[in-house]
Amino acid sequence: MVESVPLGAYLVVAAALFAIGLYGALARRHAIAILMGVELMLNAVNVNLVAFWRYLSPANMSGQVFATFIIALAAAEAAIGLALFIAIYRSRDTVSVEEVNLMKW
Amino acid sequence: MNVFLTSIFVIVSVITLVGALGVVMARTVFASGLWLILSFAGVAGLYVLLEAPFLAAAQILIYVGAVAVLILFAVMLTRRVMGDPGVSQNNSQWGAAAVVAALMFIVLSLTSVQNWRPSTESPPLLAVNALGEAFLGPYLLPFEIVSVVLLVALVGAIILARE
Numbered sequence: 001m002v003e004s005v006p007l008g009a010y011l012v013v014a015a016a017l018f019a020i021g022l023y024g025a026l027a028r029r030h031a032i033a034i035l036m037g038v039e040l041m042l043n044a045v046n047v048n049l050v051a052f053w054r055y056l057s058p059a060n061m062s063g064q065v066f067a068t069f070i071i072a073l074a075a076a077e078a079a080i081g082l083a084l085f086i087a088i089y090r091s092r093d094t095v096s097v098e099e100v101n102l103m104k105w
Numbered sequence: 106m107n108v109f110l111t112s113i114f115v116i117v118s119v120i121t122l123v124g125a126l127g128v129v130m131a132r133t134v135f136a137s138g139l140w141l142i143l144s145f146a147g148v149a150g151l152y153v154l155l156e157a158p159f160l161a162a163a164q165i166l167i168y169v170g171a172v173a174v175l176i177l178f179a180v181m182l183t184r185r186v187m188g189d190p191g192v193s194q195n196n197s198q199w200g201a202a203a204v205v206a207a208l209m210f211i212v213l214s215l216t217s218v219q220n221w222r223p224s225t226e227s228p229p230l231l232a233v234n235a236l237g238e239a240f241l242g243p244y245l246l247p248f249e250i251v252s253v254v255l256l257v258a259l260v261g262a263i264i265l266a267r268e
Contacts, residue, residue: 017144020126
């Protein structure tokens with residue numbers, strides 16, 4: 001398993017996933033699409049954590065523990081974010097982040 | 106060097122990245138959500154390759170089963186405004202965003218590709234048992250705090266989304 005794929009390959013895949021998620025979070029107009037980009041970035045971080053755990057210290061479960069924490073917090077973040085967007089949609093009738101500029105200076 | 110495992114890794118990585126590209130390129134937000142499911146499933150495959158079966162199962166259950174469905178529900182509840190395929194999904198600074206993301210990828214890749222010395226140990230035979238013991242042993246306090254955070258977040262989400 002460890003011999004077939006070098007650690008760097010996993011890290012590069014995770015870096016690509018993170019960069020795509022970053023682009024999605026920066027370039028999209030729809031608030032829910034931005035949330036999707038954030039979820040992609042969290043997944044990339046998780047891949048990194050698990051890859052480092054498997055390759056550098058497989059006997060110590062910390063990598064998987066932190067990956068599980070991130071999954072739980074990402075679920076909480078998605079629930080809060082979507083509830084906010086639904087509330088904004090209800091009061092302002094839009095989910096485009098360019099039109100929700102109430103707090104823009 | 107096992108060619109079979111290497112090719113599985115390449116296939117799973119391509120699935121993950123194609124799904125992710127679909128998320129940021131799709132013409133409608135609903136299609137983005139469907140591509141997101143593909144990307145999440147690919148990440149679960151990466152976990153299987155990394156010998157983390159518990160995380161792979163959790164990824165399928167939580168991301169594919171719960172988060173993706175939640176996102177699709179939210180898209181359908183807010184579809185009136187930007188649902189039509191004609192409306193551009195990108196804002197005016199998407200070019201700058203692409204440059205930033207590409208630079209981010211280059212920097213991360215350059216730091217990633219170096220001579221890592223993999224440990225020769227293998228994971229515990231019953232990795233799930235070891236994970237459970239880690240949760241209820243050294244990580245007991247963070248574990249409890251995360252459960253409280255999740256509870257508070259879900260109650261908050263209900264209050265925010267209520268009429």
